[in-house]
Amino acid sequence: MSAKHRERTTLALAIFLFFAWCGFAPAQRETSKTQVVLLGTGTPAPDPEHSGPSTAIVVNGTPYLVDFGTGVVRQAAAARKKGVRGLEPANLRIGFLTHLHSDHTLGFPDLILTPWVVGRKEPLEVYGPPGTSDMAEHILKAYGEDINIRTGVKISTGEMEHSNSAGYKVNVHEILPGVVYKDQNVTVTAFAVHHGKWAHAYGYRFETPDRTIVISGDTSPDAAIVDNCHGCDVLIHEVYTQASFDKVSPQWKQYRLAYHTSSKELAEIASKAKPGLLILYHRANPGCDQARIEECRQVGSEEQMLQEVRQGYSGRVVAGHDLDTY
Ligand SMILES: [Zn+2]
Ligand SMILES: [Zn+2]
Numbered sequence: 001m002s003a004k005h006r007e008r009t010t011l012a013l014a015i016f017l018f019f020a021w022c023g024f025a026p027a028q029r030e031t032s033k034t035q036v037v038l039l040g041t042g043t044p045a046p047d048p049e050h051s052g053p054s055t056a057i058v059v060n061g062t063p064y065l066v067d068f069g070t071g072v073v074r075q076a077a078a079a080r081k082k083g084v085r086g087l088e089p090a091n092l093r094i095g096f097l098t099h100l101h102s103d104h105t106l107g108f109p110d111l112i113l114t115p116w117v118v119g120r121k122e123p124l125e126v127y128g129p130p131g132t133s134d135m136a137e138h139i140l141k142a143y144g145e146d147i148n149i150r151t152g153v154k155i156s157t158g159e160m161e162h163s164n165s166a167g168y169k170v171n172v173h174e175i176l177p178g179v180v181y182k183d184q185n186v187t188v189t190a191f192a193v194h195h196g197k198w199a200h201a202y203g204y205r206f207e208t209p210d211r212t213i214v215i216s217g218d219t220s221p222d223a224a225i226v227d228n229c230h231g232c233d234v235l236i237h238e239v240y241t242q243a244s245f246d247k248v249s250p251q252w253k254q255y256r257l258a259y260h261t262s263s264k265e266l267a268e269i270a271s272k273a274k275p276g277l278l279i280l281y282h283r284a285n286p287g288c289d290q291a292r293i294e295e296c297r298q299v300g301s302e303e304q305m306l307q308e309v310r311q312g313y314s315g316r317v318v319a320g321h322d323l324d325t326y
Contacts, residue, residue: 034059034208036234036326037084039075040067041281044103045289051075051322052103053282055215055236058086059185059208065095065111066204066215072107073114079323090119096181096188097128098217099201100135109139116167117150123169127180127190129200133172140170177202185209191228193219196259203228214275218282220258221265226272234326235275238282239266242308243299252287260284263305267312277326278317280305 035058042050052069056076063086065072073089080087092115098104112124126132140147147153150163173180181188187207195201195218205228206213212232216225219238229235242264245256256262261269270278285300298304302319309317318324 034211034213035084035086036213036236036279037079037087038236038279038281038320038322038324038326039065039072039079040069041283041320041322041324042069042103043282043284043286043289044101045285049322052106054107055281056084056087057186057206057208057213058084061086062185063087063091063094064186064188064206065092067098067104067217068095068107068111069103070106071110073110075322079325082323082325084325089115091115092124093120093122094125094181095127096190096202096204097126097132098203098215099129099195099198100131101198101218104218105135108135109143112136112139112168112170113143113146117163120167121164123166123171125171125173127173127175127188129202130174131200132174136170136172140168175202176200189228191224193217193222193224194258195219196255205229205232214273216261218259219261221261221269225269229273229275231274231276233276234279235270235273235277236279236281236320237261237266237269238284239263239280239305239309240284240286241300241304243304244285244288244296247293247296247299248287248291252290256286260286263308264312267309270309270313270315270317275315278309278313278315279320279326280309280317281320283319 037056039054039056040051042052051071053067054069054072055066057064076087077089147168151165175190177190177192180190189205190202193201193203203217204215213234214229214232216237240260240262242262245262283305288296288300306319
């Protein structure tokens with residue numbers, strides 16, 4: 001080999017290694033990082049810009065869902081289109097429920113059936129409070145005819161829709177507070193929170209190789225959030241504005257105090273919990289939603305909420321929007 005040829009070979013090798021590094025290193029960083037994807041930041045109110053409450057924690061490309069609000073699977077597909085590859089709908093197979101209020105579970109049938117129809121071969125694993133098994137069982141019963149047709153059961157001509165016979169199944173794990181799930185990516189701890197008359201309502205703490213994330217679920221002000229976050233990287237917390245509280249009826253005030261957390265109360269909690277980032281989600285406006293009075297709705301705005309939280313909290317805070325990724 002001539003010196004010139006050797007030089008060219010070395011140069012080609014260097015160029016190859018440089019491009020290999022460029023192409024490979026960022027991809028590796030992306031897949032090893034924990035991503036928090038807000039699939040739905042809404043409430044029971046049918047707001048087209050805010051899907052029902054649902055959050056995805058994606059670790060090394062594996063998604064873990066918290067709550068299954070309206071639109072959960074379509075929002076996962078939208079996030080995948082935006083570049084979160086782990087949220088391919090057929091990959092959705094592990095989920096956690098904070099409690100069984102309808103706004104947090106309306107997407108449960110969607111999560112059972114849609115990923116299966118597009119190719120999920122494993123049963124869905126769901127961790128939730130007592131009552132989750134009954135809910136799953138009734139959903140499967142309600143969709144029994146669909147499942148029979150798609151799998152070819154009881155059809156003399158045989159299966160025609162090509163759906164596999166395992167992907168629609170649900171393994172429910174009814175849980176109590178404590179460590180409820182652990183694998184190579186994540187340790188998940190459920191903790192009890194106060195949510196009005198619900199006997200079982202949970203928040204969750206996710207510990208991944210690079211981050212700790214706490215999700216409040218629906219809760220009135222609770223010291224458990226402070227204890228479980230305790231300097232966590234991300235705290236995702238529900239909230240309503242004090243200004244809207246002042247406008248609702250005494251009955252709705254009573255409801256809010258027992259079931260949810262005001263901006264002022266959240267500012268106190270966050271000041272003690274000291275998260276790296278506070279994300280406001282499930283930004284509810286109960287009482288105003290029902291009254292349907294514009295002035296009442298306006299005082300529940302995102303700007304109002306951020307302003308109120310910032311009055312009592314000096315840390316980093318954002319209003320979460322659907323499909324935001326942190
Ligand atoms: Zn809710
Ligand atoms: Zn609730």
